[in-house]
Amino acid sequence: MSRLALTDLAAARGRRGLTSVCSAHPLVLRAALRLGRQTGETVLIEATCNQVNHRGGYTGMTPADFAALVRRLASEEGLPDAQLLLGGDHLGPNPWRDRPAEAALAEAEEMVAAYVSAGFGKIHLDASMGCADEPPALDDETTARRAARLASVAERVAREKGLPAPRYILGTEVPTPGGADHLLDSVAPTAPEAARRTIEVHRMVFARAGLEDAFSRAIALVVQPGVEFGNRNVIPYDPARAKALNAVLREEPRFVFEAHSTDYQGAAPLAALVRGGYAILKVGPEVTFALRETLYALDLIASDLIPGYGERPLMAAMERAMLDAPRDWQRHYGTGIDAHLLRHYSLSDRIRYYWPAPGAQRAVDRLLSALSGNRLPMPLLRQHLPAALSLADQPLDPEALLISRVMDALRPYSAACLQDDAATPA
Structure with missing residues (x-):
């Protein structure tokens, strides 16, 4: 063709x-x-x-x-x-x-x-x-x-x-x-x-x-x-x-x-x-949503797998970045009880504006470094990222996984x- x-x-x-x-x-x-x-x-x-x-x-x-x-x-x-x-x-x-x-x-x-x-x-x-x-x-x-x-x-x-x-x-x-x-x-x-x-x-x-x-x-x-x-x-x-x-x-x-x-x-x-x-x-937004979805799944996996990594530090870093500079989300999501949910999971994916923020970049770099080369147990992938089950128990290349999920x-x-x-x- x-x-x-x-x-x-x-x-x-x-x-x-x-x-x-x-x-x-x-x-x-x-x-x-x-x-x-x-x-x-x-x-x-x-x-x-x-x-x-x-x-x-x-x-x-x-x-x-x-x-x-x-x-x-x-x-x-x-x-x-x-x-x-x-x-x-x-x-x-x-x-x-x-x-x-x-x-x-x-x-x-x-x-x-x-x-x-x-x-x-x-x-x-x-x-x-x-x-x-x-x-x-x-x-x-x-x-x-x-x-x-x-x-x-x-x-x-x-x-x-x-x-x-x-x-x-x-x-x-x-x-x-x-x-x-x-x-x-x-x-x-x-x-x-x-x-x-x-x-x-x-x-x-x-x-x-x-x-x-x-x-x-x-x-x-x-x-x-x-x-x-x-x-x-x-x-x-x-x-x-x-x-x-x-x-x-x-x-x-x-x-x-x-x-x-x-x-x-x-x-x-x-x-x-x-x-x-x-x-x-x-x-x-759909493709950046897929990127965010995979990063958050890896954040959960690292929280469960890596001693000393912390409890979802990437999500916490993104929350700080968005609260520090609300211009790109506040008029779309408001300030009510649902605003926290929308900041992270809205289909409009306005979180995409915040990935270049220094704190966000540091958190992503730390996550990818923490998981790079690790072998992810199959049960943990079933729990947090079932789309990547084929990668279970192999040395992980997190960046390649992120690209693959966006390609999907x-x-x-x-x-x-x-x-x-x-x-x-x-």
Whole structure:
């Protein structure tokens, strides 16, 4: 089966797709790259506007820094350059929306320029949000004009740097970034007429701006297929509810849909999404949840196995880190009796923001050092980490185990995106 490029998505619609891994954690990145080396499929790694930007984002990395990290890890994992694709997600004024619109858009232009300069070939243009002097949501025309403004910057930078022309993702109707904060009953798919209007308004505005060539490289539309996850539950994809929306793609044969917040959907819904035309499946919290889940299991194992290790010191270190800097979880989890549970086990996995904290890094290093080379008894693995029973009574490589568990979380995505060519579109 041939390796898929962005330009192949429309022709393979309903049968093939790409997994978009949205994480900056080195072990998650290694897992995605290692799985890609094994399967031979294209590895799409994306960074978001808040995570990585020309000011550093919350990771402290610029687009050039992030690209260098991913490419170094890819080289170490033996993944060919041609098999790696970098994307920028929600590129627009969102990180600076507390400023007046013109100031926020000036920052967004610099950010887009930095992403393109660093070799990011997939650019999601998202200028839908209002800024300090505007309503929270903008009309389609204003959104499209701002998207065209950012596309003009991307086009210019690519020409000046002699880089391949970017491929664009349009549309902004997406689930809450990182998952919803409340228990969910259902999520309505995007109305078909709204999807049609988004495409048509962008087509018209780009043409008016002399950006027909850029629009010809718009390959996907972000829509809401009716999937979401909250802190505690998941809304699975229902093909019947999305049937009218999916039919829009028959009218736009060169487009596919991009689905955000597909975390925790499971193998069957992911495969159905691809058959429905959602050729780009984004995942983030699910893979960092798998990382945290495995680290916490190893913390329990070390507590039971290693004299003097202590009682779950990794969990205690993460609790201190989150309480010392509550900004990234408090408005999502609150301060009530459930907040402690959510800090550690919420499906939105906001604990992922805290792994770079010095105290967290020290606790992880101590855990991995304590268990490295140890032989874990089979009964202890049955109790705390039954998925790793095959490693019982062998010298343990904890980092390899962590990567393996994240790879397991990614395998359903890989399978969904590599369906048999005879599969029938939903």
